[in-house]
Amino acid sequence: xxxxxxxxxxxxxxxxxxxxxxxxxxxxxxxxxxxxxxxxxxxxxxxxxxxxxxxxxxxxxxxxxxxxxxxxxxxxxxxxxxxxxxxxxxxxxxxxxxxxxxxxxxxxxxxxxxxxxxxxxxxxxxxxxxxxxxxxxxxxxxxxxxxxxxxxxxxxxxxxxxxxxxxxxxxxxxxxxxxxxxxxxxxxxxxxxxxxxxxxxxxxxxxxxxxxxxxxxxxxxxxxxxxxxxxxxxxxxxxxxxxxxxxxxxxxxxxxxxxxxxxxxxxxxxxxxxxxxxxxxxxxxxxxxxxxxxxxxxxxxxxxxxxxxxxxxxxxxxxxxxxxxxxxxxxxxxxxxxxxxxxxxxxxxxxxxxxxxxxxxxxxxxxxxxxxxxxxxxxxxxxxxxxxxxxxxxxxxxxxxxxxxxxxxxxxxxxxxxxxxxxxxxxxxxxxxxxxxxxxxxxxxxxxxxxxxxxxxxxxxxxxxxxxxxxxxxxxxxxxxxxx
Amino acid sequence: xxxxxxxxxxxxxxxxxxxxxxxxxxxxxxxxxxxxxxxxxxxxxxxxxxxxxxxxxxxxxxxxxxxxxxxxxxxxxxxxxxxxxxxxxxxxxxxxxxxxxxxxxxxxxxxxxxxxxxxxxxxxxxxxxxxxxxxxxxxxxxxxxxxxxxxxxxxxxxxxxxxxxxxxxxxxxxxxxxxxxxxxxxxxxxxxxxxxxxxxxxxxxxxxxxxxxxxxxxxxxxxxxxxxxxxxxxxxxxxxxxxxxxxxxxxxxxxxxxxxxxxxxxxxxxxxxxxxxxxxxxxxxxxxxxxxxxxxxxxxxxxxxxxxxxxxxxxxxxxxxxxxxxxxxxxxxxxxxxxxxxxxxxxxxxxxxxxxxxxxxxxxxxxxxxxxxxxxxxxxxxxxxxxxxxxxxxxxxxxxxxxxxxxxxxxxxxxxxxxxxxxxxxxxxxxxxxxxxxxxxxxxxxxxx
Numbered sequence: 001x002x003x004x005x006x007x008x009x010x011x012x013x014x015x016x017x018x019x020x021x022x023x024x025x026x027x028x029x030x031x032x033x034x035x036x037x038x039x040x041x042x043x044x045x046x047x048x049x050x051x052x053x054x055x056x057x058x059x060x061x062x063x064x065x066x067x068x069x070x071x072x073x074x075x076x077x078x079x080x081x082x083x084x085x086x087x088x089x090x091x092x093x094x095x096x097x098x099x100x101x102x103x104x105x106x107x108x109x110x111x112x113x114x115x116x117x118x119x120x121x122x123x124x125x126x127x128x129x130x131x132x133x134x135x136x137x138x139x140x141x142x143x144x145x146x147x148x149x150x151x152x153x154x155x156x157x158x159x160x161x162x163x164x165x166x167x168x169x170x171x172x173x174x175x176x177x178x179x180x181x182x183x184x185x186x187x188x189x190x191x192x193x194x195x196x197x198x199x200x201x202x203x204x205x206x207x208x209x210x211x212x213x214x215x216x217x218x219x220x221x222x223x224x225x226x227x228x229x230x231x232x233x234x235x236x237x238x239x240x241x242x243x244x245x246x247x248x249x250x251x252x253x254x255x256x257x258x259x260x261x262x263x264x265x266x267x268x269x270x271x272x273x274x275x276x277x278x279x280x281x282x283x284x285x286x287x288x289x290x291x292x293x294x295x296x297x298x299x300x301x302x303x304x305x306x307x308x309x310x311x312x313x314x315x316x317x318x319x320x321x322x323x324x325x326x327x328x329x330x331x332x333x334x335x336x337x338x339x340x341x342x343x344x345x346x347x348x349x350x351x352x353x354x355x356x357x358x359x360x361x362x363x364x365x366x367x368x369x370x371x372x373x374x375x376x377x378x379x380x381x382x383x384x385x386x387x388x389x390x391x392x393x394x395x396x397x398x399x400x401x402x403x404x405x406x407x408x409x410x411x412x413x414x415x416x417x418x419x420x421x422x423x424x425x426x427x428x429x430x431x432x433x434x435x436x437x438x439x440x441x442x443x444x445x446x447x448x449x450x451x452x453x454x455x456x457x458x459x460x461x462x463x464x465x466x467x468x469x470x471x472x473x474x475x476x477x478x479x480x481x482x483x484x
Numbered sequence: 485x486x487x488x489x490x491x492x493x494x495x496x497x498x499x500x501x502x503x504x505x506x507x508x509x510x511x512x513x514x515x516x517x518x519x520x521x522x523x524x525x526x527x528x529x530x531x532x533x534x535x536x537x538x539x540x541x542x543x544x545x546x547x548x549x550x551x552x553x554x555x556x557x558x559x560x561x562x563x564x565x566x567x568x569x570x571x572x573x574x575x576x577x578x579x580x581x582x583x584x585x586x587x588x589x590x591x592x593x594x595x596x597x598x599x600x601x602x603x604x605x606x607x608x609x610x611x612x613x614x615x616x617x618x619x620x621x622x623x624x625x626x627x628x629x630x631x632x633x634x635x636x637x638x639x640x641x642x643x644x645x646x647x648x649x650x651x652x653x654x655x656x657x658x659x660x661x662x663x664x665x666x667x668x669x670x671x672x673x674x675x676x677x678x679x680x681x682x683x684x685x686x687x688x689x690x691x692x693x694x695x696x697x698x699x700x701x702x703x704x705x706x707x708x709x710x711x712x713x714x715x716x717x718x719x720x721x722x723x724x725x726x727x728x729x730x731x732x733x734x735x736x737x738x739x740x741x742x743x744x745x746x747x748x749x750x751x752x753x754x755x756x757x758x759x760x761x762x763x764x765x766x767x768x769x770x771x772x773x774x775x776x777x778x779x780x781x782x783x784x785x786x787x788x789x790x791x792x793x794x795x796x797x798x799x800x801x802x803x804x805x806x807x808x809x810x811x812x813x814x815x816x817x818x819x820x821x822x823x824x825x826x827x828x829x830x831x832x833x834x835x836x837x838x839x840x841x842x843x844x845x846x847x848x849x850x851x852x853x854x855x856x857x858x859x860x861x862x863x864x865x866x867x868x869x870x871x872x873x874x875x876x877x878x879x880x881x882x883x884x885x886x887x888x889x890x891x892x893x894x895x896x897x898x899x900x901x902x903x904x905x906x907x908x909x910x911x912x913x914x915x916x917x918x919x920x921x922x923x924x925x926x927x928x929x930x931x932x933x
Contacts, residue, residue, distance in 0.1 A: 046580075050819075054583035056576060057555035060569070074526075077537040080559045093537035096616055141579035164754050200755055200868075207755055207868040247871075247896070250724065250932035281528060282640040283677045285685060361538060400862030400875065404640075404677045404685035407891065409862025409875025429871045431863050431894040482873050482894030482932040 008177040008187040012038045012064070012082045019179040022066070026091040027181060030098040031068035031075065033341070035180035037318065038064045038082065039360040041172060042137050048148040048167040056141065065360035066090045070098040072280075072342050076363040127315045127323065129308050130217035132191040136171035139220045144169055147195075147223045154232035155199060159239060164200035169193075169223075178320045186320040192311065192466060193222050194456045199235050201243070208242045210235060213456040215311045215466065222309075238414060241426035248417055248427045248481070254387045255432055255479045256418065258394035259380065260451035263469035266301065267371050268399040269408040269436035271469075272461065274303075274328045274336075275354070275366040276343030278403050285406040285437055286334060294334050295440035300374040301329040303338055305353055311457065312370035312468045319355035319364050326352040328371075329440075338366045358463035368459060372470035376446025380473035383445045385421035391481055392416045392423055393432065406436040431482040439476050447473030489652035489666060490519045494561060498543060498656055501566055505547055506658060508574045512548040512588050514657040514793070517541075522649035525619045529642050530629035532620060538649075545570070549577040553586035585818025588792070591659045593824065595789035595796070601652060601664035604788065605781040606695040608668040614648055622646050626672060628706040636717055637678040640685065642706065644674035648697070661793045668695050669784075672702045676709040680717055688712035693916045695784060712858075715879075719891035721933050722880050728854025729895060729902075729929040730847055730881070733912050735859050736834075736921040738874065740774070742865050742899055744829045747807065749816035751867060758870030758899065759807065768805040771837035771906045775800050777920070778830035785831040785918030796830050833920035836911040843912040844923045849884035850908055851925050855893070856881050863894065870899040876931075893933045902926055 009015060019036060026034035044058035064082055068075040068091075075097025079086035148167045156162050171193045178186040194215035201208045212234040216222050257265060278284035286294065305314040305323030314323035319341050327335050337343065340355030343366055356367035384392060393415035401408040412430045416423040452470030459467045498517035505513040519541045526534035544557040554577035558569055597603060623646035629639065648670045655663040673691030680686070690709035692701045731739060743759070751757035759767065778796040780786050787796055792813060800808045809825050817824035836842060848856065856879045863874030873896045879886045903926075910922035 044576075052581035052583070054581040054586075055553050055555070056580055057557075058573070058576065059556070060558040060560060062558075062560050073532060074534040075536075076534065078539075080539065080541055081562075090537070094535075096537075097532070097535050141576050145579065164756075166754070202755065209756060209868060247873075250894070250896070281643060281677075282679075283643070283675075283685070283687060361540065363534070363536070398862055398864040400860075402687060402861060404687035407861060407875075407877075409894065411862065411864035411873060413864075429864075429866055429869075429873055430896070431873045431875055433862075433875050433892055433894055435892075480892050480894070480933065482875075482896050 029095040033069040038177040040175040045170040063360045066094045068094040129313045132219035134220040159236040161201040166198045215456040245426035245428035254390035256392045259449045261453040263471035267469040276337035276339045305369040317353045321353045370468040375450035380447040387418045390418040409433045434479040442477040445475040514546040516544040517654045520651045524647040525623035530627035551582035594793045598663040598788035601666035606667040608696045641677040686716045719889040722890045728851040730856045732858045737919040749812040762807040766806040773835040774802045837909040842910045
């Protein structure tokens with residue numbers, strides 16, 4: 001962690017006096033809160049295709065986002081240069097939200113709305129959850145290429161059916177400087193490294209694909225021998241089952257979700273409905289259920305920014321609020337939404353550090369970080385053994401949920417039939433559909449194997465942000481499984 | 485102002501960037517300068533909730549150095565930083581493995597007619613007269629919050645966004661290519677959430693978008709979204725089984741896009757396409773014809789060139805069931821030995837069948853009984869096999885008339901099998917979408933509930 005204020009001020013060519021003046025300009029039209037978000041991001045990637053790392057590149061993104069709040073209303077603008085004229089222009093555009101003249105005669109603008117309280121945070125630094133021992137930006141490409149070459153070699157050596165390997169190494173390093181109208185100054189550098197692999201297998205004319213990925217808030221040091229071995233092993237793991245898998249007969253049946261990556265269902269089907277903006281606007285199925293039981297005792301759901309090196313980890317969010325562990329559901333009771341400053345003001349609670357944004361081009365909104373269910377008491381083997389006829393899913397993809405209705409659909413990438421308490425035939429290419437609140441209420445067993453998956457999960461609610469997800473082995477009494 | 489979105493200085497910088505890269509050792513270079521400006525007014529329940537002003541620029545550089553290839557971009561347009569940026573880019577490219585298949589497109593194949601950027605009539609001069617006050621007025625006047633009530637429901641939330649934007653792309657390469665495309669876009673989208681008397685919520689979204697403000701049907705959006713939400717009240721679980729499938733034009737591209745992806749040479753080269761070896765063969769029924777209507781002036785999505793600068797050409801993609809072309813860019817042409825074409829479908833259009841003039845109503849009558857899908861909710865398809873399984877929302881229909889909304893259903897099948905059971909392609913594609921796919925109907929489709 002770079003803990004040197006002058007590094008960031010110099011990088012963005014501003015002084016603390018400039019920041020204050022910019023804020024004053026932003027608030028000149030009557031806004032009651034403003035913040036500045038300076039960002040310098042370097043992304044790079046290397047791509048292995050057909051056995052060689054033959055393409056790569058990098059991208060530089062630099063700018064400042066300026067937000068003005070008037071009550072719950074948001075004015076937002078940004079500049080891709082930090083010269084004074086560009087920043088002032090953006091500040092004036094954002095200030096329009098509070099400009100009575102610009103909205104004159106427009107019935108219904110809430111220019112007179114009373115301001116909502118805004119939480120004041122703590123000074124920098126809040127934590128150091130992702131130290132970067134070796135900066136991606138200063139690492140020679142020649143040191144990174146062998147990692148991908150090794151992966152390719154290892155994967156091909158593990159299974160003769162491999163016909164294509166695409167492997168990508170991506171890194172992103174972001175320098176941030178934030179300043180707000182409380183006078184809070186925050187600054188840090190956030191790393192994010194990812195390795196994604198897609199493998200095509202062929203057997204007797206049949207083609208199957210498999211993808212695997214790992215991502216961490218860490219520097220080049222994450223490219224360890226252990227990571228390469230884990231990825232290569234996972235890239236070919238279970239491929240026999242994939243070739244043998246068939247679509248099962250559909251219907252309503254018990255569904256066991258395997259520990260780890262199945263947590264994406266928790267993220268999509270329940271997590272989004274806990275985001276405070278959907279609740280503030282009355283759109284979420286949970287908008288009138290705070291403090292009420294929404295699922296059986298023993299179920300606790302957490303959104304966590306504090307996991308060291310995790311893809312969803314944050315020292316502080318993109319509003320400068322400290323990253324924290326937020327219990328959303330405690331022992332079956334809805335305990336908290338995920339808040340940014342606006343929703344926290346609306347509900348008169350402290351923000352939970354969930355105000356996130358894709359880049360300086362976006363205003364922050366409530367977003368998840370690492371969302372997972374805590375472990376229960378049951379042995380995962382006993383959970384499977386308790387099902388006479390059902391389905392076990394260990395990998396979902398392409399989930400979608402309707403926030404208002406709570407209805408979700410998830411594509412099953414891999415799983416098994418459960419027959420008389422045993423995993424039998426592998427299954428694929430089917431959907432599991434249900435309703436988030438109903439599925440939560442229908443959980444009848446929670447395993448003692450809580451696992452957070454370290455894949456390259458990216459949440460796409462209006463903007464893309466890195467997240468992670470997790471779940472222990474869980475039995476849902478009944479869900480609809482689409483099949484033949 | 486139409487030709488001054490990217491200023492002369494910014495376009496000159498693209499050319500300078502190319503010259504600098506060549507001077508630093510690149511054999512060939514392609515540079516794309518891009519700029520967009522967008523203003524947005526968000527409303528919540530008929531009141532202003534958000535105003536946003538965006539101005540984005542980028543300089544993207546493709547370098548061909550010592551037989552190697554790299555791609556780089558920056559949004560820093562200061563000339564002083566360009567030198568270091570290109571030093572680093574050339575240096576990184578030299579670290580990569582040589583790839584003889586990487587090259588610029590043959591100049592004979594590139595566009596020569598996109599000079600001013602406005603040739604396709606996608607730039608609305610009225611954009612220059614937009615003001616913050618006008619934007620606010622448009623956004624607020626479109627609202628119907630508080631103006632409509634129902635006996636069975638209450639409107640919980642009306643969340644809408646009006647935006648106008650302009651995009652300018654300037655593409656140059658070291659073989660003399662100079663291409664430009666300028667386009668305005670005016671859009672309005674709204675999500676209506678209602679609650680019924682039992683406490684169940686239903687949300688529906690509707691939008692319109694057009695290059696010309698005069699064509700934006702902004703006042704129709706809120707009523708339409710609300711009507712769609714109300715139609716979904718009291719859904720019922722429908723029985724499993726095999727029946728007719730009608731897909732509304734709003735979401736029908738869901739069963740066309742996978743065909744286009746399967747025809748892309750990237751998928752072919754990776755053996756990850758269910759349309760391998762299909763070129764020139766009739767693998768679909770005679771009723772399916774897809775044309776790439778890529779050069780229609782004034783129509784959303786039209787382009788004179790792709791991202792390599794290759795000239796687009798109106799041509800059949802699938803003609804009466806026969807696959808006419810793969811999408812092969814210069815790189816994939818080298819990798820696969822296929823003749824280069826265009827990198828992707830630009831503005832595909834599914835033609836009406838068996839006759840012109842069919843809309844949703846006529847197609848429901850033609851089918852008699854089945855499931856009308858108005859939206860997809862999750863699911864996926866297998867690019868190698870063509871198998872698919874999607875969550876759906878929509879309605880059951882009988883005797884050509886909708887009977888009730890459905891819930892908790894999935895549709896499952898294989899694309900080749902689905903299209904072999906084509907009943908009809910409508911004539912009602914929405915022109916605001918870049919893929920012109922009308923209402924579609926198929927027989928013998930499997931539904932699970």
